[in-house]
Amino acid sequence: xxxxxxxxxxxxxxxxxxxxxxxxxxxxxxxxxxxxxxxxxxxxxxxxxxxxxxxxxxxxxxxxxxxxxxxxxxxxxxxxxxxxxxxxxxxxxxxxxxxxxxxxxxxxxxxxxxxxxxxxxxxxxxxxxxxxxxxxxxxxxxxxxxxxxxxxxxxxxxxxxxxxxxxxxxxxxxxxxxxxxxxxxxxxxxxxxxxxxxxxxxxxxxxxxxxxxxxxxxxxxxxxxxxxxxxxxxxxxxxxxxxxxx
Ligand code: 1GP
Numbered sequence: 001x002x003x004x005x006x007x008x009x010x011x012x013x014x015x016x017x018x019x020x021x022x023x024x025x026x027x028x029x030x031x032x033x034x035x036x037x038x039x040x041x042x043x044x045x046x047x048x049x050x051x052x053x054x055x056x057x058x059x060x061x062x063x064x065x066x067x068x069x070x071x072x073x074x075x076x077x078x079x080x081x082x083x084x085x086x087x088x089x090x091x092x093x094x095x096x097x098x099x100x101x102x103x104x105x106x107x108x109x110x111x112x113x114x115x116x117x118x119x120x121x122x123x124x125x126x127x128x129x130x131x132x133x134x135x136x137x138x139x140x141x142x143x144x145x146x147x148x149x150x151x152x153x154x155x156x157x158x159x160x161x162x163x164x165x166x167x168x169x170x171x172x173x174x175x176x177x178x179x180x181x182x183x184x185x186x187x188x189x190x191x192x193x194x195x196x197x198x199x200x201x202x203x204x205x206x207x208x209x210x211x212x213x214x215x216x217x218x219x220x221x222x223x224x225x226x227x228x229x230x231x232x233x234x235x236x237x238x239x240x241x242x243x244x245x246x
Contacts, residue, residue, distance in 0.1 A: 003070055003086035004120050007042040008164055008192045011245045013209055014042035015236050017229065018074065018196065018219035019063070020171070021055040022048040025223055028059075032066035034226040040236035041229065045217060046084065047074035049136040057082040072120075076136065078108040086118040088166070093157045094125040095139025122164040123157025125150065127177050127197070131170030144175065147184040154185045154193075165189060169197030172220045176204055179211035186212025200228070205235035 007014065017035060025031065035041040044063050046056060060071050060082060073080060073087040081087065089112070092100035112119050126134050128144040142150055154165045167185065169177045176198035186193050195208045196217030208216050216236070221228050 001070065001085065003043070003072060003118055004163060007070065008120070008215065011243070012240045013213070013236055013243070014215050015040050015205070015232060016043045016045045016072070016215055016217045017041055017222045018045040018217050019059060019223065020048035020219065021046060021051045021059045021080070023223065027226060028062055029066050031222060031226040032063050034229060035067050035069050038229055038233045040233035041069055042215065043070045043072045045072050045074040045088070047076055047080055049076045049132045051076060051080050053079050056080045060084050076133070078104045081108050081111050083115050083117065086120055087112060088122040088164070089119040090122050090124040091162065092126070092137055092139060093123045093153055094127070094142040095137055097137055097139050100137045100139065120164060121162045122166050123154065123160070123162035125153055125165065125167045126170065127167050127181065128169045128173065128175050131173065133168070133170060144178055144181065147181050150181050151184050151188045155188055158189055158191050162191065164192055164194055166194040166196065171197060173198040176208065179207045182208055182211035182213055199232070202231045202235045205232045206238070209235060209239035
């Protein structure tokens with residue numbers, strides 16, 4: 001299966017459920033099964049900032065046992081590379097730390113090749129306030145009110161060959177990526193735009209999708225209450241109805 005083509009290049013918008021191998025989730029099986037009937041859930045993303053070795057592979061296995069959704073790695077570092085359906089090959093383009101622009105990639109590339117795994121070049125941008133990821137990656141986030149900088153950064157990412165741009169306001173934030181910034185970046189880009197960080201409700205999802213997100217990422221909200229996925233899926237359904245792509 002080509003994850004990029006089937007999910008991210010698809011006409012319809014979708015949502016991904018993010019699971020952090022660092023946070024043991026007693027309701028993991030339930031969460032995995034909950035996603036099965038929700039067509040708006042296109043994939044699981046798996047990854048985190050601080051993940052002990054090998055815990056990623058276990059999480060991928062459990063998801064595969066209980067759900068038929070593709071599992072896409074969203075790795076915080078090279079230790080999280082293991083067999084999955086695809087990997088977001090992230091370059092942290094909002095930062096200036098060479099280790100997260102090209103360093104970890106060199107260590108990970110031979111293993112990804114050996115695993116014969118689809119790598120999706122992704123320009124990753126941290127937006128807004130300092131977060132665990134900005135701390136661990138030793139980078140500054142892009143200020144949430146600087147739309148022109150966000151547009152220029154995303155465009156540079158696209159021109160460098162990234163097939164996706166992912167703007168992330170940080171896990172658990174109370175300030176998701178502002179709709180005006182999403183709109184400006186979506187308008188400028190030809191590649192699909194993923195938006196995550198702090199999307200917890202139907203309204204949060206609707207705002208991001210209406211502004212131009214192609215795929216929204218739901219982490220904390222789904223981990224604490226899997227049923228919220230039905231509510232958020234409704235926002236995705238309606239966004240697709242507006243586009244006439246059911
Ligand atoms: C963070 O985009 C993700 O990397 C998801 O954030 O956990 O706040 O949904 P939340």
